[in-house]
Amino acid sequence: MKSNDSPFFERLINNIWLLFVLGVLIYFISYIGWGMYEIGSVPDFPDQLKQETLK
Amino acid sequence: MFRTCDITGLKVDLKGQSLIRINAVLAVITLLIAVVGAILLIFTRWEEVHLLSQVWYYRILTLHGINALIFWIVFFEIAGLYFGSTVVLNARMVLPKVGWLAFALMVAGFLLVDWNIMTGQADVLMTSYVPLRASPNFYLGIILFAVGALVATSLFFVNIYYAKKEGKVGKTLPLFTYGLFVAAVIAVITLTTGAIVYIPTYLWALGLLGSVDPSWYRLVWWGLGHSSQQINVAAMISIWYLVSRLAVGGTSINEKVSRGAFVLYILFICIASAHHLLVDPAVNPAWKIWNTGYAMYLAVLASMIHAFAVPSTIESAQRRNGFTNGLFDWLKNSPWGNPAFSSVIIAIVGFGFLGGITGVIFGMEQTNIIVHNTIGITGHFKGTVVLGTSLTFMGITYYLIPLIFRRKIVAFKLAQWQPWMFGIGISLISIGMMSLGFLGVPRRHYDTTFAGGPFTNEFNPLTGLLWIVTVLGGVLAFLGALSWILIVVFSVFFGPKVKGPEDMQLAIVAEAPAVHLKGKYEAPGTLIFALVFMATFVIFFYLNWKWLSVIWEIK
Amino acid sequence: MSLHAPAEGWYSKKVASDEKWWVALAATVCLITFFWMVIWHVYGKQNPGHQTYKIKEAEFMQLSEAFNKKHQIGEENGIPVVAPPSNGDVFLTAQMWRWSSIPVLVKNEWYTFHLSSADVCHGFSVQPINMNFMVLPGYDYVLRFKPNAAGDYKMFCNEFCGIGHQTMIGKIIVVETQEEIQNLKLTQPKNP
Numbered sequence: 001m002k003s004n005d006s007p008f009f010e011r012l013i014n015n016i017w018l019l020f021v022l023g024v025l026i027y028f029i030s031y032i033g034w035g036m037y038e039i040g041s042v043p044d045f046p047d048q049l050k051q052e053t054l055k
Numbered sequence: 056m057f058r059t060c061d062i063t064g065l066k067v068d069l070k071g072q073s074l075i076r077i078n079a080v081l082a083v084i085t086l087l088i089a090v091v092g093a094i095l096l097i098f099t100r101w102e103e104v105h106l107l108s109q110v111w112y113y114r115i116l117t118l119h120g121i122n123a124l125i126f127w128i129v130f131f132e133i134a135g136l137y138f139g140s141t142v143v144l145n146a147r148m149v150l151p152k153v154g155w156l157a158f159a160l161m162v163a164g165f166l167l168v169d170w171n172i173m174t175g176q177a178d179v180l181m182t183s184y185v186p187l188r189a190s191p192n193f194y195l196g197i198i199l200f201a202v203g204a205l206v207a208t209s210l211f212f213v214n215i216y217y218a219k220k221e222g223k224v225g226k227t228l229p230l231f232t233y234g235l236f237v238a239a240v241i242a243v244i245t246l247t248t249g250a251i252v253y254i255p256t257y258l259w260a261l262g263l264l265g266s267v268d269p270s271w272y273r274l275v276w277w278g279l280g281h282s283s284q285q286i287n288v289a290a291m292i293s294i295w296y297l298v299s300r301l302a303v304g305g306t307s308i309n310e311k312v313s314r315g316a317f318v319l320y321i322l323f324i325c326i327a328s329a330h331h332l333l334v335d336p337a338v339n340p341a342w343k344i345w346n347t348g349y350a351m352y353l354a355v356l357a358s359m360i361h362a363f364a365v366p367s368t369i370e371s372a373q374r375r376n377g378f379t380n381g382l383f384d385w386l387k388n389s390p391w392g393n394p395a396f397s398s399v400i401i402a403i404v405g406f407g408f409l410g411g412i413t414g415v416i417f418g419m420e421q422t423n424i425i426v427h428n429t430i431g432i433t434g435h436f437k438g439t440v441v442l443g444t445s446l447t448f449m450g451i452t453y454y455l456i457p458l459i460f461r462r463k464i465v466a467f468k469l470a471q472w473q474p475w476m477f478g479i480g481i482s483l484i485s486i487g488m489m490s491l492g493f494l495g496v497p498r499r500h501y502d503t504t505f506a507g508g509p510f511t512n513e514f515n516p517l518t519g520l521l522w523i524v525t526v527l528g529g530v531l532a533f534l535g536a537l538s539w540i541l542i543v544v545f546s547v548f549f550g551p552k553v554k555g556p557e558d559m560q561l562a563i564v565a566e567a568p569a570v571h572l573k574g575k576y577e578a579p580g581t582l583i584f585a586l587v588f589m590a591t592f593v594i595f596f597y598l599n600w601k602w603l604s605v606i607w608e609i610k
Numbered sequence: 611m612s613l614h615a616p617a618e619g620w621y622s623k624k625v626a627s628d629e630k631w632w633v634a635l636a637a638t639v640c641l642i643t644f645f646w647m648v649i650w651h652v653y654g655k656q657n658p659g660h661q662t663y664k665i666k667e668a669e670f671m672q673l674s675e676a677f678n679k680k681h682q683i684g685e686e687n688g689i690p691v692v693a694p695p696s697n698g699d700v701f702l703t704a705q706m707w708r709w710s711s712i713p714v715l716v717k718n719e720w721y722t723f724h725l726s727s728a729d730v731c732h733g734f735s736v737q738p739i740n741m742n743f744m745v746l747p748g749y750d751y752v753l754r755f756k757p758n759a760a761g762d763y764k765m766f767c768n769e770f771c772g773i774g775h776q777t778m779i780g781k782i783i784v785v786e787t788q789e790e791i792q793n794l795k796l797t798q799p800k801n802p
């Protein structure tokens with residue numbers, strides 16, 4: 001943050017608060033968010049198959 | 056209100072010290088509950104004895120799981136977080152009163168949960184998958200515990216923030232505290248997820264909410280259940296670095312590499328909670344592969360980096376201390392009489408070979424089909440959480456007793472044997488259970504003869520022998536854990552007081568001299584071990600996929 | 611250093627050659643492991659399905675009862691034995707603490723299983739081949755199977771489903787050919 005002459009990756013390693021935010025974000029987007037989206041988008045049982053089975 | 060440690064020269068905030076002590080005491084109590092449960096369970100699953108009744112089997116299983124995987128480990132980690140953010144940094148405990156509040160919440164939660172389990176109001180196992188229903192107070196207890204732990208974790212961040220602000224620590228944290236920081240971030244993820252899943256479940260148990268979707272519950276619950284074990288991984292590896300420093304004077308041979316690996320943990324380790332949902336309906340293969348694979352196995356890469364970095368820390372220091380002969384002279388001349396050191400070495404080997412390899416391969420999307428919910432999964436996490444984390448925590452305690460509790464370790468000879476007893480015992484359980492799992496034996500099952508059911512099942516006759524291995528391991532591990540508990544309790548309450556450096560039974564070795572080592576490699580012995588590890592990984596990989604390829608075709 | 615902040619210049623220290631090679635090897639293995647799962651979806655023959663439907667517990671039970679009635683050929687220990695047509699659907703309900711039918715399958719034929727639960731979460735564990743899936747109430751997990759060997763298979767529940775869980779075991783029969791189904795010795799159900 002302060003010394004702009006140090007390499008990007010060194011600054012990233014030292015910037016613990018940024019890493020904190022990134023860690024929380026990646027988890028909530030990749031695992032929780034995407035997972036909930038998947039669960040929400042499960043389709044209903046198809047009517048046609050239901051009728052065929054009950055026939 | 057500081058005291059200056061006459062052994063390490065560190066400044067210890069007394070308010071922080073009492074919080075470290077009290078959380079460590081609760082850790083020991085909850086471990087005792089877990090260990091007593093464990094021995095009852097193992098003699099129930101071994102059907103030659105079949106000790107408990109069916110109701111009490113599931114009840115004690117619930118008790119064992121929660122106390123071992125949550126209470127023992129989190130109480131210990133909170134003690135560790137306070138230690139890493141105050142003592143190590145010469146810094147103060149900024150908000151001790153809030154620390155006591157957090158502690159009170161955690162104890163209330165722990166008591167409420169255990170009480171509800173033992174009175175038969177929560178026969179739902181640790182995972183408490185809906186729509187199995189426990190009494191509302193069970194969920195409330197977990198919420199209280201999680202909130203308490205979350206408050207305590209926040210105090211770690213507060214301590215770090217002020218230590219930085221007050222100039223106690225510069226831009227770069229010490230590696231041990233850096234690792235703990237990673238553990239604390241994972242803890243925040245875990246505990247927040249716990250609140251997300253348990254608050255609606257609590258309302259549902261109270262009758263205020265119609266239903267909780269079982270698929271949603273499993274998704275979010277495992278964000279808690281799996282990630283909580285990743286807190287352990289980060290905390291455990293931090294302790295490995297710490298013990299390398301204390302026991303042989305080692306420092307990471309390359310801080311950039313070690314820290315880079317920790318960064319990969321923060322970013323990617325928690326998404327592998329998907330391990331548990333690989334044979335679930337609602338989520339699709341793309342989600343499964345990406346998440347179970349830690350986004351291209353980046354967190355596994357991190358673990359493999361540590362698998363080299365920690366032993367090479369020890370090797371490099373030992374070589375610089377003068378043990379330069381051959382490939383393994385450094386290892387032979389390591390301080391094996393130091394129980395913290397031997398605990399860490401056993402933990403590294405066990406975590407890698409037993410827990411780590413199986414963790415990756417059981418957690419691949421397709422191979423999970425042949426292990427999911429078999430007792431092989433239990434065998435896997437005996438390797439990671441028990442052999443890795445619990446043994447590491449036991450090991451570092453041998454340093455905490457003199458440094459934080461200011462007592463000498465009683466029965467030091469027994470303490471030197473204890474890591475081996477526990478380590479070999481858990482290894483046997485782990486190997487036994489994993490082999491049983493490949494033969495289809497289910498986990499969390501009272502009676503694999505299926506008495507009372509419409510059919511019976513003939514297992515491979517080898518299972519009889521494997522159960523004996525498992526039970527032997529169980530007895531040995533029980534004795535090992537019990538020895539540790541007794542040593543800790545007697546040392547802390549009745550041990551002779553530590554008056555100065557001359558009372559230290561475990562050496563604190565000065566940093567190894569910065570001499571330049573001859574030869575192309577910094578840690579050739581470690582490289583050999585690492586290559587053996589990789590070969591084992593490849594063999595196990597092949598066996599599992601080979602097995603998978605001969606079962607029914609599945610689309 | 612682990613106990614103190616590292617000395618200045620820690621970032622610019624060169625990585626030792628053994629560590630460098632190890633990290634490169636580990637990274638390669640990690641990438642292979644990841645893409646292995648993707649490639650198995652293309653060339654492998656065992657991939658968990660990705661078809662799932664939402665369905666109410668009661669509705670699914672209706673379907674599985676209708677399926678049992680249509681294809682029942684006998685009874686064993688009070689559980690209907692059913693012979694679905696190859697390439698057909700098999701509706702299997704898990705319920706505390708029983709499976710709704712004993713399917714009879716023909717070797718090397720495909721069947722579309724619909725797995726769901728009437729109450730809590732269950733596990734579908736087929737032995738001795740050790741094939742395991744989750745069964746959740748409210749979800750129809752559609753899995754297509756092609757048995758590759760004849761014989762009696764057991765299916766346990768391997769997810770804790772209440773006290774009594776340990777009695778939950780069922781059976782799948784796989785026969786060599788369609789004709790063998792007629793030769794199975796089965797008791798007939800008492801009520802027609």
